[in-house]
Amino acid sequence: MKKTIISVAGLAAVIALSFSVADAQAASCPIKIGGLAPLSAPGAVGGGEAMRDAMLFAERDINAAGGVLGCDVKVVIADTEGLPEKAAAVMEKLITQDGVVGVGGAYHSSVGVASKDISNARSIPTVFAETWNDTITGDKQKFIFRIAPLSSWASATLWQAALLVPNVKNVAIITENTDYGIPAAEETAKGLESGGVKSTTFGVDIGMQDFSGIIERVKAGKPDYIIVLNTGEAGYNFAQQAADAGIGPQDVPFQAGQVALESKAWWENVPDGNYAFVQRIGTPVSTWNDKAKKLNEDYKAKTGKGAIESYALEAYDSISILAQAINEANSTDGNKIVTALENISHDGTLGRIYFPYGTQKDPSVDGKGDEWWHQWPDPAMTMIQYQNEGEESTDSVIVWPDAYKSGDAVYVK
Numbered sequence: 001m002k003k004t005i006i007s008v009a010g011l012a013a014v015i016a017l018s019f020s021v022a023d024a025q026a027a028s029c030p031i032k033i034g035g036l037a038p039l040s041a042p043g044a045v046g047g048g049e050a051m052r053d054a055m056l057f058a059e060r061d062i063n064a065a066g067g068v069l070g071c072d073v074k075v076v077i078a079d080t081e082g083l084p085e086k087a088a089a090v091m092e093k094l095i096t097q098d099g100v101v102g103v104g105g106a107y108h109s110s111v112g113v114a115s116k117d118i119s120n121a122r123s124i125p126t127v128f129a130e131t132w133n134d135t136i137t138g139d140k141q142k143f144i145f146r147i148a149p150l151s152s153w154a155s156a157t158l159w160q161a162a163l164l165v166p167n168v169k170n171v172a173i174i175t176e177n178t179d180y181g182i183p184a185a186e187e188t189a190k191g192l193e194s195g196g197v198k199s200t201t202f203g204v205d206i207g208m209q210d211f212s213g214i215i216e217r218v219k220a221g222k223p224d225y226i227i228v229l230n231t232g233e234a235g236y237n238f239a240q241q242a243a244d245a246g247i248g249p250q251d252v253p254f255q256a257g258q259v260a261l262e263s264k265a266w267w268e269n270v271p272d273g274n275y276a277f278v279q280r281i282g283t284p285v286s287t288w289n290d291k292a293k294k295l296n297e298d299y300k301a302k303t304g305k306g307a308i309e310s311y312a313l314e315a316y317d318s319i320s321i322l323a324q325a326i327n328e329a330n331s332t333d334g335n336k337i338v339t340a341l342e343n344i345s346h347d348g349t350l351g352r353i354y355f356p357y358g359t360q361k362d363p364s365v366d367g368k369g370d371e372w373w374h375q376w377p378d379p380a381m382t383m384i385q386y387q388n389e390g391e392e393s394t395d396s397v398i399v400w401p402d403a404y405k406s407g408d409a410v411y412v413k
Contacts, residue, residue, distance in 0.1 A: 029071035031332060033322050034094035034103035035315070036080050036087065036111060042207025043082020044232030046262050047107050051129065051315035052077050054308070055105055057298060058319035068326045075319055076100055082107070082206060082232065084114035084179075091115035095122050101332040102126065102325075104318030107311060108231060109133035109151070109180035116144050123334035125341060127321050129314040133179045138371040143334060145341055145374040147314055147321070147353055149281065152371070154381060155184050157279060158227055158255065159191030161383045161400045165225050165253050166411060171199040172223035174214065174230060174238060176206045181229050188227060204230065211238045215245045223247070224413075228257045235259040236269035243272035249386075250275055253411050261309045261393045266386075274389045275412050277399070281310040282350055283380045284404050285394045292349035307394035317348035342374075350379065385409055 035055040038048035059075040067073055076098045078090035087110070094100045095118070103119055103126040106112050112131030119126040120141040128136060128144070132151035137144060162171060171192055175181035181203070189199045200221055202214050208230075215238075218226070226247065228235055235257030242248040249256065249270075255277040260266045266273055285307070288296070295316060299308040325340035326332060342358040355374050357363040363372040383400040384393060387410055397407035 030074040031068050031071045031326065032074045032076050032098055032100045033319055034091075034098065034100035034105075035075045035077045035319060036090070036103065036106040036115070037077060037315070038082040038107050038111070038232070039077075039079040040081045042232070042234075043080060044107055044259060046259060046265050047130070047232065047309070047311055048079070048082075050262070050303075050309050050312040051105050051107060053299060053302060054295070054312035054316040055319050057295060057302075058316045058323075062320065062323045068323050069330070069332070073319075073323055075104075077105075080106070080108070080111045080115075082111065084110045087111035087115040088118055091118045095119065095124050100124065101334070102322040102337060104322055105129050105315050106131050108178065109136065110178045112136040112146075113179045116141060120144055125322065125325070125334055125337045127318040127341070129318040130311040131180075133183060134371040135179075137373045137375050138369070140370055140373040142359065143338060145355060147317060147348075147350070147376045147379065149379045149381060150371055150375060151180065151184050152187050154279070155187035156191055157381045157383065157400075158184075158188045159195065159197075161277070161279075162188075162192060162225050162227065162255070163195040163197065164400065164409070168197055168225050168253075170221065170223050171197055171225045171227060172218045172221060173199055173201040173227045174218070175201060175203055175228075176208075176230050176234065177203045178206055178231075180231065181206075184229050188229075204234070206230075206234065207232065208234050209237050211241045212245075214238075215242055215247065218242070219245060219247055223252060225253045225255070227255045230257045230259075232259055233269070236265070239273055239276065240270045243270065249273050250412055252413055253277070255279070255383075258311070260386075263306055263392045264304075266393075267390050271389075274386050275410055277383055277385045277409070278393060278396075280382050280384050280393065281379055282313060282382075284382065284398060284406070289347070289349070289351070291347070295349055306392040309393075313349045317346070317350055317353060320348060321346045321353060352378075380404070 037051040080087040128146045175185040260278045329336040329340040346353040384396040399409040
C-alpha cells in the first residue's frame with residue numbers, strides 16, 4: 001500500500017484551508033444582522049420607519065447579489081423606542097436570542113450610548129447609522145463603528161450657518177435633554193460665542209407635545225435666529241406652535257430639526273413651515289451615484305414619499321457595509337469582521353465609506369481626538385432652505401456651504 005507523504009508546509013496549507021472553510025460555514029443560514037430603529041413613541045417614529053424600510057431594501061439587494069458566505073441575509077429589526085433602557089434590552093435580545101452576527105441602524109444618540117457596551121462586550125461588530133454623540137466612538141471600543149457625523153463636527157455647521165444671518169446677535173436654542181441634544185446645544189452655543197453671538201438654551205424632554213410655556217420664554221428673549229435640536233415629531237410640534245405664536249419660520253430665521261427633511265410629514269404637520277432651514281447629511285441629489293438613485297426610486301415607490309431621507313441612506317449603508325465585511329472576512333467571527341471593517345472600502349449610497357483609524361492606526365497619530373476612532377471622516381453636510389410651500393427637501397435650495405451652494409438664503413423679518 002502506497003503511503004502519501006505531506007510536507008510540513010503542505011500540511012499547514014491544508015489546515016489553514018480547513019479552518020477557512022469552517023469559518024465560512026460557521027453560521028447557519030440565513031445569516032442574521034440586527035437593525036435598530038425607533039418605531040414607537042417617544043422615539044422619532046417617522047425616522048425609524050424610514051430606516052427600517054431602507055435596511056430591508058439592503059437585505060433585498062444583498063441577497064440579490066448572492067448574499068454572504070453562500071447564505072441569504074436576514075435583517076432583524078428591533079424597536080428601540082428612542083429610549084436608552086429599551087435600546088439596551090433589544091441589543092441584548094438581538095445577540096442572545098436572535099443570534100445576529102452584527103448590528104446596524106440606530107437613530108438616537110442615547111440609543112448608541114446605551115447599547116454599544118453590550119455589543120462590544122459580546123464581540124458583535126456594530127455600525128451605527130445616525131447616532132452623533134462623540135462618546136459613542138470616543139472610548140475606542142473595538143467592535144463599535146459609525147458612519148454618521150460626529151456631533152462636535154456637525155454642530156459646527158449649525159453655528160457657522162447661523163453666523164451668516166445678517167445682524168444676528170441673539171440666538172435661541174431649543175434642545176432635547178438627551179445624549180444628542182445636550183452636547184449639541186453646548187457645542188453650538190460655544191461656536192456662536194466665538195463669533196460674538198449670544199445664545200440661550202431651552203431644554204425639553206424627548207417627545208414633548210405642548211411647547212406653550214417654552215415658546216413664551218423664547219419670545220420674551222426676542223431672538224433673531226432660532227435653532228431647533230429636537231428629534232422626531234416633537235420638532236414638528238414646536239415648529240408649528242412657534243409659527244402660531246409669531247416666531248416660526250416665516251417670522252424669524254428658523255433652523256428646524258432634521259425631521260423636517262421628511263417633506264410630506266413636514267408640510268402636513270407644519271403648514272406654516274416655509275423658509276425653514278434644515279441641516280442635511282449627504283451630497284446634493286445631482287451628485288448621487290447610481291446606487292443612491294436606484295434606492296431613492298425604490299423607496300419612493302414603496303413609501304409614497306417624494307424622496308429618501310439622509311438617515312435612510314445611512315441605515316441602508318450600515319447594513320451593506322456589514323455584509324461586505326462578513327464576506328471579506330470569510331467568517332462571522334466578530335474579531336475577523338472588525339479587521340475587515342478597518343480595511344474596508346465600501347461604495348455606499350453616501351459615497352466611499354472607510355475607517356482610517358482603529359487598532360491598526362490610532363487617531364492620535366494624525367493629531368485627532370479619540371472620537372475619530374472607527375469614524376467615517378467624510379460625511380458631507382449641507383444646509384437647505386424651503387423656499388416654496390410643499391416642495392421636497394431634495395429639491396430645496398442649498399444655501400451653505402459654498403462648495404454645494406445652489407441659491408441664496410431668504411431671511412425673513
